[in-house]
Amino acid sequence: MAWLRRNLVVIIGLLVMAYIMVPNLVVTIFSFNKPNGRYNYEWNQFSLDAWLNPCSSAGMCEALGLSLWVAVAASLAATVMGTMAAFALGRYRFKGRSATNLLVFFPMATPEVVMGSSLLTLFIAMGIPSGQLTILIAHILFTVSFVITTVKARVASLDPALEQAAADLYANPTQAFWKVTFPLVAPGIAAGALLAFALSFDDYIVTNFNAGASTVTFPMYVWGAAQRGTPVQINVVGTVMFFGALAIVGIGQLIGARLRVGSRRKEAL
Amino acid sequence: MAALTQAAVGAEAPAARPRRRGGLVPFLLLAPALLWLVVFFVVPTISLASQSLQTGDIDNGYTLTWHFATYADAMSRYWPQFLRSIIYAASATLGTLLLGYPLAWFIAHRAGRWKNLLLVLVVAPFFTNFLIRTLAWQIILTDNGPVTGFFRATGLTNVLQAIGLTDNNSLLGSQFAVTCGLIYNFLPFMVLPLYTILERLDTRLLDAAGDLYADGWNTFWKVIWPLSLPGVVSGTLLTFIPAAGDYINSKLLGNTQTVMIGQVIDAQFLRVLDYPIAAALSFILMAAIIILVAGYVRAAGTEELV
Numbered sequence: 376m377a378w379l380r381r382n383l384v385v386i387i388g389l390l391v392m393a394y395i396m397v398p399n400l401v402v403t404i405f406s407f408n409k410p411n412g413r414y415n416y417e418w419n420q421f422s423l424d425a426w427l428n429p430c431s432s433a434g435m436c437e438a439l440g441l442s443l444w445v446a447v448a449a450s451l452a453a454t455v456m457g458t459m460a461a462f463a464l465g466r467y468r469f470k471g472r473s474a475t476n477l478l479v480f481f482p483m484a485t486p487e488v489v490m491g492s493s494l495l496t497l498f499i500a501m502g503i504p505s506g507q508l509t510i511l512i513a514h515i516l517f518t519v520s521f522v523i524t525t526v527k528a529r530v531a532s533l534d535p536a537l538e539q540a541a542a543d544l545y546a547n548p549t550q551a552f553w554k555v556t557f558p559l560v561a562p563g564i565a566a567g568a569l570l571a572f573a574l575s576f577d578d579y580i581v582t583n584f585n586a587g588a589s590t591v592t593f594p595m596y597v598w599g600a601a602q603r604g605t606p607v608q609i610n611v612v613g614t615v616m617f618f619g620a621l622a623i624v625g626i627g628q629l630i631g632a633r634l635r636v637g638s639r640r641k642e643a644l
Numbered sequence: 645m646a647a648l649t650q651a652a653v654g655a656e657a658p659a660a661r662p663r664r665r666g667g668l669v670p671f672l673l674l675a676p677a678l679l680w681l682v683v684f685f686v687v688p689t690i691s692l693a694s695q696s697l698q699t700g701d702i703d704n705g706y707t708l709t710w711h712f713a714t715y716a717d718a719m720s721r722y723w724p725q726f727l728r729s730i731i732y733a734a735s736a737t738l739g740t741l742l743l744g745y746p747l748a749w750f751i752a753h754r755a756g757r758w759k760n761l762l763l764v765l766v767v768a769p770f771f772t773n774f775l776i777r778t779l780a781w782q783i784i785l786t787d788n789g790p791v792t793g794f795f796r797a798t799g800l801t802n803v804l805q806a807i808g809l810t811d812n813n814s815l816l817g818s819q820f821a822v823t824c825g826l827i828y829n830f831l832p833f834m835v836l837p838l839y840t841i842l843e844r845l846d847t848r849l850l851d852a853a854g855d856l857y858a859d860g861w862n863t864f865w866k867v868i869w870p871l872s873l874p875g876v877v878s879g880t881l882l883t884f885i886p887a888a889g890d891y892i893n894s895k896l897l898g899n900t901q902t903v904m905i906g907q908v909i910d911a912q913f914l915r916v917l918d919y920p921i922a923a924a925l926s927f928i929l930m931a932a933i934i935i936l937v938a939g940y941v942r943a944a945g946t947e948e949l950v
Contacts, residue, residue: 486889
């Protein structure tokens with residue numbers, strides 16, 4: 376009984392962890408299914424078909440390609456604009472700074488359905504046809520605030536003494552920025568870019584409002600498929616994305632550990 | 645990862661105040677992002693408000709006639725969906741809090757060297773498209789599946805039906821399934837801010853509370869909970885706001901009795917093509933959320949979120 380009381384939080388924690396993991400497990404298991412009919416809901420028979428022919432589901436790989444392209448372009452644009460804005464907000468005092476912070480916060484606090492529909496009314500009013508361009512505009516919009524917030528936190532936590540030290544060592548402001556400040560902020564920029572990519576790649580609601588009839592991103596493809604019958608290939612993509620993300624994080628941790636060991640060695644010398 | 649949680653918490657690291665006057669420099673740096681936010685966020689919001697007050701139809705165009713009756717019409721036709729969205733979002737928020745708090749505590753203080761791995765596993769599902777993961781819930785809760793079998797064998801289906809969370813002997817296509825899906829989808833948004841706060845909590849405070857004869861219950865309510873409030877506030881906001889507008893879960897896991905307001909807005913905009921009422925619904929949802937959130941943040945006494 377005492378043991379149970381002491382470890383109750385661990386038991387609950389593990390159960391909640393299972394709740395988080397089970398859907399991904401199901402996605403992976405059902406990527407090896409050979410469904411009996413159009414819907415991949417019940418286990419029928421083990422098969423590697425979907426893994427061997429990932430593009431045989433009509434239109435899926437095109438949708439995937441479009442989503443990847445949009446996510447790369449949108450996160451690139453949002454990262455450049457967001458990083459510039461984050462430096463302005465993190466380092467300078469100027470009139471309208473708190474109003475700007477509020478404007479940056481609002482898109483993050485707006486439900487997607489409101490953001491998507493208001494953009495649609497603007498595009499309708501201006502006569503801009505829905506398509507790749509409107510998707511890109513929307514994705515840059517809802518990712519840029521996240522980039523700004525992420526990078527700003529990093530910029531604000533910088534020690535000003537470091538740049539002063541660089542100046543004392545005769546670095547001009549440009550050198551001080553590129554050799555001292557930027558490398559220190561870079562992890563924040565990388566995190567912001569990754570977050571923007573993930574948000575853009577995963578978005579359905581805002582995209583659905585602004586894509587028009589003929590432009591289909593991967594989430595839209597999945598949504599459409601869910602109404603007509605779910606191809607197993609969707610699960611293959613889901614599985615690859617999940618384990619790909621784990622691998623990227625794992626490699627990142629390894630590189631981080633290497634760097635730390637390396638710098639410790641240098642210190643030891 | 646740290647930056648991601650910081651973004652999730654929305655809090656800046658305690659740091660030096662911005663220290664310089666840069667003349668034009670900050671404005672030049674801000675220009676592109678600010679222009680984007682104004683042109684594609686502020687202007688559309690105004691355009692949405694204007695659209696909601698226009699009359700006309702899609703073939704002959706719309707004119708602004710300050711037709712406020714659209715709002716009354718929208719409310720009288722769709723108040724059940726509004727109410728339902730708020731209730732579902734609130735229950736989902738409570739659910740994520742009840743599940744997320746023990747998990748965040750477990751990761752922060754009891755996971756030892758598994759801490760980083762667990763944190764990664766909390767975030768990793770994000771990288772699998774959330775529609776795919778919600779479809780996985782259809783498989784999990786399906787009628788012939790083991791979960792429904794277990795619920796039936798233990799009589800839990802009858803309990804759920806008795807309290808009105810399901811309509812029949814199945815789990816899928818019910819309020820229960822929709823709420824489970826919402827909790828699942830937004831759990832990481834609760835766990836990350838809670839973890840950030842709880843991880844910084846000095847565990848010697850717990851010993852101190854014990855020395856002062858506080859039992860576990862009192863230690864939690866008088867020491868841990870008040871100190872974790874900032875994390876609770878940002879976690880609940882990050883869950884409630886998107887959950888109130890979400891319609892993926894209610895569409896994929898619910899039935900016609902679980903339609904949320906996002907579903908109505910989507911249908912009015914994209915299929916019925918009744919733009920004024922769709923815009924009015926959208927605007928009411930935004931206003932309702934802003935009012936609820938402002939009241940909540942004031943009651944919780946933390947205004948440093950922005």
